[in-house]
Amino acid sequence: MDGQDKVDVSRRTLLGAAAFAGVFGAVLAAVPSQGEDAGVTTGPAPDLSALQRQRVDLLRPPFVHPHDQVAVGAPRIVEFTLTIEEKPLVLDEYGTTVHAMTFNGSVPGPLMVVHQDDYVELTLINPDTNQMPHNIDFHSATGALGGGGLTLINPGEQVKLRFKATRAGVFVYHCAPGGPMIPWHVVSGMNGAIMVLPRDGLKDGAGKPLKYDYVYYVGEQDFYVPRDAEGNFKTYESAGDGYADMLEVMKTLTPTHEVFNGAVGALTGENAMTANVGETVLIIHSQANRDTRPHLIGGHGDYVWATGKFHNTPEVDLETWHIPGGCAGAALYTFLQPGVYAYVNHNLIEAVELGATAHFKVGGKWNDDLMTQVQAPTPIDG
Numbered sequence: 001m002d003g004q005d006k007v008d009v010s011r012r013t014l015l016g017a018a019a020f021a022g023v024f025g026a027v028l029a030a031v032p033s034q035g036e037d038a039g040v041t042t043g044p045a046p047d048l049s050a051l052q053r054q055r056v057d058l059l060r061p062p063f064v065h066p067h068d069q070v071a072v073g074a075p076r077i078v079e080f081t082l083t084i085e086e087k088p089l090v091l092d093e094y095g096t097t098v099h100a101m102t103f104n105g106s107v108p109g110p111l112m113v114v115h116q117d118d119y120v121e122l123t124l125i126n127p128d129t130n131q132m133p134h135n136i137d138f139h140s141a142t143g144a145l146g147g148g149g150l151t152l153i154n155p156g157e158q159v160k161l162r163f164k165a166t167r168a169g170v171f172v173y174h175c176a177p178g179g180p181m182i183p184w185h186v187v188s189g190m191n192g193a194i195m196v197l198p199r200d201g202l203k204d205g206a207g208k209p210l211k212y213d214y215v216y217y218v219g220e221q222d223f224y225v226p227r228d229a230e231g232n233f234k235t236y237e238s239a240g241d242g243y244a245d246m247l248e249v250m251k252t253l254t255p256t257h258e259v260f261n262g263a264v265g266a267l268t269g270e271n272a273m274t275a276n277v278g279e280t281v282l283i284i285h286s287q288a289n290r291d292t293r294p295h296l297i298g299g300h301g302d303y304v305w306a307t308g309k310f311h312n313t314p315e316v317d318l319e320t321w322h323i324p325g326g327c328a329g330a331a332l333y334t335f336l337q338p339g340v341y342a343y344v345n346h347n348l349i350e351a352v353e354l355g356a357t358a359h360f361k362v363g364g365k366w367n368d369d370l371m372t373q374v375q376a377p378t379p380i381d382g
C-alpha cells in the first residue's frame with residue numbers, strides 16, 4: 001500500500017488548496033483543464049442563440065423522464081441538474097451500510113434522455129454538506145476527459161458543462177476525480193447513464209421503426225464492504241475512515257454485493273417493474289465498473305444493443321447478452337405471457353447470493369399455445 005492509501009480523505013480541513021496540493025494532487029495532474037495542455041487553444045464560441053431550450057426534471061431510476069422517441073423539430077439545448085449527495089446507503093436485509101456517493105441521491109444516478117445532435121447542458125452541484133471534491137465524465141461527450149476536466153468541484157461549489165451529443169446510444173457517466181479516487185467513487189455508487197436517441201428513433205436491422213411503451217433503467221453496482229475479524233460487515237464513521245480497508249477489498253476484484261439500483265431487493269416484490277402482455281419494454285442496463293450478462297428468465301431480448309450504440313444493427317432473439325464494464329446496454333422486449341419474471345445477471349451466484357436480481361410483474365392472459373403444463377406433478381406411474 002502506498003502512502004496515499006493511508007491518508008484520511010474525509011477531513012474537511014483537507015479540502016482547501018492544501019488538499020489539492022496533497023491528497024488530490026494526483027487529481028489535478030490527471031485532470032487537465034481546458035486550454036492547459038500544450039497546443040490547446042479555444043476556438044470561436046458557437047452561436048446557439050437560435051436553439052430552443054428545454055429544462056428537464058430527472059426521475060429516480062428505474063423510472064425515466066418523459067421524452068419523445070422520435071425528435072420533434074431541430075436540435076435543442078436540454079438542461080439537466082445533478083446534485084451530488086454523499087449519504088449512508090443500506091445494501092441488504094441485514095442492514096449493511098456503506099457511505100455512498102451519488103448523483104441526485106440514487107445509485108445509479110438518473111437516466112437522462114436526449115436526441116443525437118442535441119446539446120446537453122448540465123449544472124452539477126456539490127453542496128457544502130458533502131466532504132469531497134467530485135466531477136462528471138460523460139462517455140457520450142468528446143474531449144476534456146468526457147467533461148471531467150471541466151467539472152471538478154469542491155463542496156460548496158457548482159459548475160455548468162455543455163456538450164454536444166454527437167453519437168447515438170446509451171452511455172455511462174461517472175465521477176472521475178483522479179487517481180485512486182476514480183474507482184473508489186465509482187464503486188461507491190457515483191455513476192449513471194444517458195440515452196442519446198437517433199433523431200428518427202430506434203430501428204431494427206431492416207430500418208423498420210421500433211417503439212417502446214415503457215423504458216426502465218437498471219443500474220448494476222458492485223460494492224466492496226470490508227469485514228471485521230468475525231467476518232461481519234463493518235460500518236465506518238465516514239467514507240474516508242473506511243477508505244483504506246475498502247481499497248483492500250476492491251483489489252481482490254471480488255464484490256461483497258452486486259445489486260441493481262442500489263440495494264438487494266430494490267427492484268423486486270413491491271418494487272418490481274411492471275408491464276402487460278403485448279407491451280414493449282426498453283431495458284437500459286449499465287455497469288460502470290464490471291462486466292455483466294443480463295438475462296430475462298422466461299423471456300428474451302427481441303432486439304438487443306448489448307453495447308448500447310443504436311446505429312449498430314441490434315441482435316435479435318437473445319437469451320443472455322454481455323455488457324462490458326464501463327458500458328450501458330439496451331434491450332427491447334414485448335411480453336407474451338403474464339407472470340413475475342426475474343431479470344438477473346446470469347452469473348447466478350451474483351444474482352442469487354450477491355443481489356443482482358430484479359422483477360417484472362406482467363399482467364394479462366396466459367397463452368396456452370406458447371406453454372402449458374400437460375400433466376400436473378403426480379407419482380411416477382409404473
Ligand SMILES: [Cu+2]
Pocket residue numbers: 101133134135175176177185190
Ligand atoms: Cu465523486
